[in-house]
Amino acid sequence: MTKKSGLIKFIFFNMKGNMKKLLLFLLLAILWISCQDLNSIQAPKEFDLKNHFGQYVDTTLYPDKVTFQINERENTINGLDLCVGTYKGFRAGFLLKFVALPSIDKEIDSVSLRLKSFSQFGQPTGMQTIEVYEVDQPWKEDANTEDTWHTYQPQNLLGTYTFETTDTLTFTFPIDTAVVNRWRREDSLNYGLYIQPAGDNGSVIREFLSLENNDPTVFPRLFFKVKNDSVFVKDSLALGNDATIFDYMPQGENIFDWAKNQGDLVIGSGIGVHPLLHFPGLDSLPKNSIVQGANLILRVKDQNFITNEEKNTYDNANSSDLFYIRNLSEANTDLTVFKLDSSFTTSSNFNYQMQQQEGNLQLLSEAEQTKFGENVVQNLLNGNKKSKGFYLRYEDEVSRLSFKRLDASSIKLNIRYFRMDNPGL
């Protein structure tokens, strides 16, 4: 060992080989042992674990104000279905336009429209008749939001077709070739087709698959024969725009008014019906709380509107059983004027998914409950967000009609949190 060497050098570099190895082994063993996890023990008498920091609280809040808001002008731009028919005062028709038609220099023959059926809503009986019109004015896929299309009276009837209401197969209608040729000659005249129920069978609304589906093979498709080198060959196209127009024109009692008078809530799609809830207890939760999760629970009343018979015939079995909760950043006391917290548009952390499970609407999973608790209740306690109430909607409220009754007296907001009473020292 040199005169100026230090202890470290002495230990690790100048020692005899075996001792050096032994010390290194000891060092590694110490590091390994130090990283061992501990099995838990029961809290000793001198350690009051239950009150060491505070209390775990599992509480339930009840709303002081419940109502629902109706939006008859949902934007059906992303609707997965194209609906046509009438059922218990509801009416649906749809606009459909194909673009990129074959050029006019090619002769076409026998144009037909194919629609693939998704399902149907209602209690189908007898025959259903639909009319196919040529549209004579421009429209966009958000046509359902415009009043014009709810009173639209098309003039040029291209055909009337009747089906068995129970028929759920693929439907193909011939389309006037002259009309299609006119569109080909003058593209600006191509406003597409409007397909609406004829008369009022009143028993069913048929749901065809729209251009918004993921699978192009199920799209509405225009078939035609194109003359190619003096031979007609089959061709088709499925490129275009579509929009369903939903209306509610009850001949008897309005189910929404009826439900409101009954004190029930309604959640609906097609015609958007959105429950609004206010929980006064949220504002009085202790600020020093760490929220583990929260669950909003509403009981679904599977009874019919107006008749109160078992089985709600307005509840569309084809509808998704998923729903969203939105937070209200602003609202007046009776929830007639409100503003949605738009955070959900930029982050999925503010999108809370509910599902109908065992007769209740509630948050889909424990993960959703945690997300809801942390991002709504915790943010409210932290002063990062306001929560003036909640707004519920179908996850897909633009594809098809469906209406559920909710028992307003059953609504509860379960919140689980840990109230921190002291810092533990």
Add this chain to the structure above:
Amino acid sequence: MKINKKYIWLSILVFTLSWESTFAGQSLFGISNKSLGLVRSSFSGTGLARSFETAAGDTLQINYSNYALWSDLSRPSYSVKINYAAAFGDDGVTHNYFNDIADFSGGYLVIPIMKRKLVLGMGLQPVTSMEQRIADSVHTNVKEDLLIRGGLSRVSLNISYKVLSNFGIGLGYEYNFGKILNQFHLDYSSATEMIPLKFKYEYRFYGNGLVVSTFYKPFRNFIVGAVYRPVTTINARIQAESSSAEVNKSQLKKISLPAQYSFGISYSPTDRFAFGLDLQYQDWQNEYKINDQLAGDHFQKYYRLGFGVERRQSKKLFTKFTEELDYRFGLFYGRLNQNSNGNPIKEYGVSCGLSVPIQRFRSHVDLFLNIGRRGDLDQNAYQETFINVGLSISASEIWFVNYED
């Protein structure tokens, strides 16, 4: 002097592991409300082997307890201590609790300014430690689980001066620091699939302290030593890490650490034999306060009484290997600084060890082994049989001498 980078990295490693030693515990005991952990022995490896330290004079070995005795050192000296502790516990129901921990438990560097007269030294030493995971059901399908780990350490900067040939004093500034971590989560029964709620509290301690030490040799072979640390007030910065902004607000509390008294005597009937007695005392019951309030009635007066004997190596330059070793044996008895099940916790055991020279009269490895019993099921919630084994490495060198001249 050109410094090899390897030394720097190794020094950093040793320092880091020494810091990590504050996150260590080795017992079922020490977990109570507002606990800072169990008091750790401030003995060197040799002290742990013979069970006394306060009056142990040595011209080579750094005394970890009584800094006044550093004035006997004639050369710059270093010492580091490595410790492994294991405890086999029993709570009357479960008989096979096992806790163990390994750490670097301190080290010192001492530099004589005036040979055997005035010595400057510094070091790092753990003061308290704990580590345990506790769990309890608090609600249907809900269980609280808390991991507690950490403790206090201190860095000392001390000057020792031999006023007379048989009397010396030491005065030291100490910086107390440490961290205790509480990691909490609520566990739910597997059926609920609920996501655990988690939060963390970190208590960071820091504050200045003072230590006064002395020794007196009324006879050539008799040493009396004493150490006094007055009540020390340190800060505890409390910081939570949770989803709650209110909870996360930082807090500051004043912590009063009890005064520490150490007293020891040693007697050497011959050059190679020494007997010693040691007593350490701290009143955690009446002096451990948080914001001027007593921390709780479950804290106790801590004491540790040790008695031991030492047979030192032969001073002959050439002798058989067994004569080159130091042999030590001791007994200790004490009371921990907090109660268990409402009663004081007694601790007693035997100690032994030996020093193996690496370079005779310059450097040695001190091995120590403590075996003992802690707690009693008739009085306490647990009882433990523990072993404490480790080593300290001590070396002295000549610095500041230019041999080439």
